[in-house]
Amino acid sequence: MSTFDHKVLVVGSGAGGAMAAYTLTKLGHKVLLLEAGRDYDPKKESPMFRRNNEAPLMGAGNKDKNFGFYDATIDGGWQVPDEPYTNAKGTDFYWWRARMLGGRTNHWGRYSLRFSEHDFKGKSQDGNGADWPFSYDDIAPWYDITEELVGICGTNTGLDDMPPSAPGVLQPPPTPRIPELLIAASAKKLGIAAVPMHRAVLTRPRDDRMACFYATPCGHGCSIGAAFQTTTSLLPMAKATGNLEIITDAMVKSVAVNDDGKVTGVTYIDKQTVTEKTLTADIVILAASACESARILLNSKHAKHPKGLANSSGQVGRNLMDSTGAWLGAQIPALKGRPRYNEDGHTGNHLFIPWWGHKAHAKGELDFPRGYHFEISSGFNQPGSGVSGDKRGYGIALKQQVRDAYGSYVGFALRGEMLPNDDTYMEIDESVKDKWGIPVSKFHFKWSDRELKQIEHGLKTAKQILENMGATIGELPTAEKAISKGGEIIHEVGTTRMGSSAKDSVTNQWGQTWDCDNLFVMDAGVFPSNPHKNCTLTIMTLAMRNSTWIAKQIEQGAL
Amino acid sequence: MHNEDRVDSYKYISGMTRRESLKWLGLLAAGSAVSLSAGCSKALEETISDKGHWPDLDLQPITAKGYGTDPNMVMPPQSPWPLTLTQAQLNLVAVLADHIVPSEGNNPSATEVNVPSVIDEWVSSPYNGQQKDRVTILHGLAWIDDEAVLRYKAPFVALKKEQQTAILNDIAYFDNETPPQFQRIGNAFLRFKNLVLGAYFCTPQGCKDIGYLGNVPIAGDYPGPTDEARAHLDSILAELGLTEYAYQDSVAS
Numbered sequence: 001m002s003t004f005d006h007k008v009l010v011v012g013s014g015a016g017g018a019m020a021a022y023t024l025t026k027l028g029h030k031v032l033l034l035e036a037g038r039d040y041d042p043k044k045e046s047p048m049f050r051r052n053n054e055a056p057l058m059g060a061g062n063k064d065k066n067f068g069f070y071d072a073t074i075d076g077g078w079q080v081p082d083e084p085y086t087n088a089k090g091t092d093f094y095w096w097r098a099r100m101l102g103g104r105t106n107h108w109g110r111y112s113l114r115f116s117e118h119d120f121k122g123k124s125q126d127g128n129g130a131d132w133p134f135s136y137d138d139i140a141p142w143y144d145i146t147e148e149l150v151g152i153c154g155t156n157t158g159l160d161d162m163p164p165s166a167p168g169v170l171q172p173p174p175t176p177r178i179p180e181l182l183i184a185a186s187a188k189k190l191g192i193a194a195v196p197m198h199r200a201v202l203t204r205p206r207d208d209r210m211a212c213f214y215a216t217p218c219g220h221g222c223s224i225g226a227a228f229q230t231t232t233s234l235l236p237m238a239k240a241t242g243n244l245e246i247i248t249d250a251m252v253k254s255v256a257v258n259d260d261g262k263v264t265g266v267t268y269i270d271k272q273t274v275t276e277k278t279l280t281a282d283i284v285i286l287a288a289s290a291c292e293s294a295r296i297l298l299n300s301k302h303a304k305h306p307k308g309l310a311n312s313s314g315q316v317g318r319n320l321m322d323s324t325g326a327w328l329g330a331q332i333p334a335l336k337g338r339p340r341y342n343e344d345g346h347t348g349n350h351l352f353i354p355w356w357g358h359k360a361h362a363k364g365e366l367d368f369p370r371g372y373h374f375e376i377s378s379g380f381n382q383p384g385s386g387v388s389g390d391k392r393g394y395g396i397a398l399k400q401q402v403r404d405a406y407g408s409y410v411g412f413a414l415r416g417e418m419l420p421n422d423d424t425y426m427e428i429d430e431s432v433k434d435k436w437g438i439p440v441s442k443f444h445f446k447w448s449d450r451e452l453k454q455i456e457h458g459l460k461t462a463k464q465i466l467e468n469m470g471a472t473i474g475e476l477p478t479a480e481k482a483i484s485k486g487g488e489i490i491h492e493v494g495t496t497r498m499g500s501s502a503k504d505s506v507t508n509q510w511g512q513t514w515d516c517d518n519l520f521v522m523d524a525g526v527f528p529s530n531p532h533k534n535c536t537l538t539i540m541t542l543a544m545r546n547s548t549w550i551a552k553q554i555e556q557g558a559l
Numbered sequence: 560m561h562n563e564d565r566v567d568s569y570k571y572i573s574g575m576t577r578r579e580s581l582k583w584l585g586l587l588a589a590g591s592a593v594s595l596s597a598g599c600s601k602a603l604e605e606t607i608s609d610k611g612h613w614p615d616l617d618l619q620p621i622t623a624k625g626y627g628t629d630p631n632m633v634m635p636p637q638s639p640w641p642l643t644l645t646q647a648q649l650n651l652v653a654v655l656a657d658h659i660v661p662s663e664g665n666n667p668s669a670t671e672v673n674v675p676s677v678i679d680e681w682v683s684s685p686y687n688g689q690q691k692d693r694v695t696i697l698h699g700l701a702w703i704d705d706e707a708v709l710r711y712k713a714p715f716v717a718l719k720k721e722q723q724t725a726i727l728n729d730i731a732y733f734d735n736e737t738p739p740q741f742q743r744i745g746n747a748f749l750r751f752k753n754l755v756l757g758a759y760f761c762t763p764q765g766c767k768d769i770g771y772l773g774n775v776p777i778a779g780d781y782p783g784p785t786d787e788a789r790a791h792l793d794s795i796l797a798e799l800g801l802t803e804y805a806y807q808d809s810v811a812s
Binding site: 184339346 | 626680681732770772788804
């Protein structure tokens with residue numbers, strides 16, 4: 001390390017950290033990146049083409065591998081060994097982490113929808129939450145560059161909730177499957193469009209990465225680089241510049257600051273030797289995930305920063321949001337025993353239902369703010385430990401029931417926008433430390449009536465779409481019952497939000513903390529709101545835009 | 560004749576060939592008037608009531624370790640924890656599994672694709688869900704043998720096929736109409752059945768049986784539905800009155 005004279009230190013190798021490292025190293029700046037988990041190489045470690053029967057427990061999930069044996073997540077999940085968190089009384093928050101190079105990008109759903117003008121200026125429209133400190137037009141060109149680099153398949157649909165990408169940016173999406181086509185027709189009868197999903201999956205080759213060969217779930221990791229993860233793209237590309245060094249198993253504890261409010265470096269625990277180490281840097285970028293970066297800041301106390309670093313506004317840890325989630329599904333009798341063909345596709349949604357309610361909002365027809373979308377579950381999936389069907393009796397008649405039922409179920413996964421509220425935030429639990437001696441996060445979480453009304457609307461809509469297809473839906477669950485638990489959708493954002501004023505936000509529009517001008521945040525913590533459209537694409541786009549701004553500041557001598 | 564030897568010598572062995580499996584099942588069907596030392600489970604006689612009987616097993620918790628948060632996914636562990644079913648339990652699992660999934664045309668039976676071994680791995684696993692299933696399934700297995708002894712004075716594997724199916728017919732159609740004495744076992748057997756079906760259909764042979772055609776690399780674009788599948792969709796759309804709303808691809812293909 002002694003010969004590597006880094007200018008910037010980045011904490012975290014997921015969507016934000018890897019994009020920051022990529023952007024800065026490409027612009028000629030030396031970056032040292034710290035990752036709390038172990039090194040990971042998807043080329044060697046992805047279980048491609050493995051069948052469920054080759055895995056313990058037919059691949060089913062458990063406390064060690066929450067999303068199943070083959071899920072790419074390593075040393076992670078709802079609980080991380082030796083790294084607890086606590087919940088306030090009455091809170092049941094779930095905090096997903098992945099301790100591995102590339103973080104959660106190794107297993108994410110790859111859904112990559114742009115936020116639209118409505119999303120950046122929500123408060124101006126309905127008075128709720130906070131506006132972003134820039135508009136859609138400011139970020140649109142950065143979405144284009146990011147989408148082209150990452151490789152996003154999809155189409156410009158022309159719908160108001162899906163702003164178009166520049167011509168030639170999107171790669172062609174895969175053709176829809178039968179249940180998706182049936183759902184599209186059923187939804188259209190209600191005036192609701194189903195359209196190609198945008199996904200970070202290559203359908204055409206790019207640089208060293210191959211195009212998708214339409215097999216083996218993206219969530220297992222992708223050895224050919226078709227499904228985007230930073231470990232097969234941004235990180236090796238950044239390394240190839242010669243300007244990037246990575247230290248894995250480096251769990252950052254705190255950011256060091258001098259009396260002038262200048263950040264001087266970080267303190268981390270080397271997990272291999274369980275020793276505390278310090279590193280200096282001219283510029284520090286936190287991209288450890290929304291709640292982990294906020295935890296680091298709150299744990300970085302200094303005489304001049306008694307509430308934690310960059311927290312003069314008191315907003316660090318506040319404004320925590322997840323996406324709302326709910327699910328409604330049913331068997332479609334008409335799909336029973338349907339003709340077989342290979343429905344793997346790119347293993348995610350080929351079609352989905354984007355939010356259709358902007359016009360209804362404008363007319364004041366909805367009793368909840370903001371929106372949601374539906375992801376579709378359906379298809380001839382690879383059989384695993386669970387088998388669908390009535391399952392009456394035994395023998396050949398029973399087997400026939402299972403064959404008939406195969407591929408006849410469809411479901412709608414609602415993903416919606418949550419608004420910030422005063423009862424939902426994270427803080428430090430001073431009474432509990434993790435194995436590394438670092439005080440842990442403590443969560444407070446509550447849904448408000450705004451989210452519950454949205455869920456109610458979503459369930460009713462999903463029921464109508466299902467009934468149009470001949471499904472029998474009983475009484476709907478209450479919204480309180482149907483809504484996901486906080487954190488369960490794994491879209492935590494907002495804990496270090498950006499804004500236009502140092503009074504009510506943690507960073508400016510560049511992710512630069514108001515209190516320390518050489519300290520930046522580049523994960524979803526900076527989101528002032530949590531649009532329903534999955535956070536990762538915008539994390540990467542912001543990290544690219546804001547790292548480019550940092551490079552300019554360095555060149556101008558401002559940093 | 561040494562029927563007892565014959566029963567004892569029925570042994571489920573992982574990797575049993577189709578021929579061997581059929582041979583064993585034939586033997587079992589033939590083995591009828593078997594005298595058995597194995598009696599009913601503990602306190603069976605006293606517990607029979609209109610709600611039926613239920614075994615009272617003293618199960619020790621599984622204390623083995625799981626495979627951890629960083630298992631080798633490319634070469635999955637073959638024996639992640641010690642297996643705990645006794646040979647007698649395995650034999651019963653094997654016979655039941657082949658009733659649930661018998662061979663059918665070119666499709667193998669459950670034992671031919673080692674389903675009992677998967678069940679053993681499942682109930683021997685230290686995780687919460689599987690531990691719960693272990694309690695359900697081991698009690699269910701004991702109930703089935705108890706019932707066999709009560710009805711026919713022999714454990715299940717030693718019964719004639721029609722005696723076995725007589726018991727299965729009482730427990731394999733579990734719903735609200737199921738008589739009270741078969742409610743609990745009906746529910747337990749449903750769980751067992753689910754696992755057997757899962758373990759069968761997730762094998763390559765089971766995938767073929769159910770018609771899963773994926774997990775193969777495709778060169779070029781994803782081809783999508785076949786003509787047959789599209790024609791079927793068109794007929795469904797017509798049936799449901801949705802033809803006029805059919806999806807139109809906005810991009811020229």
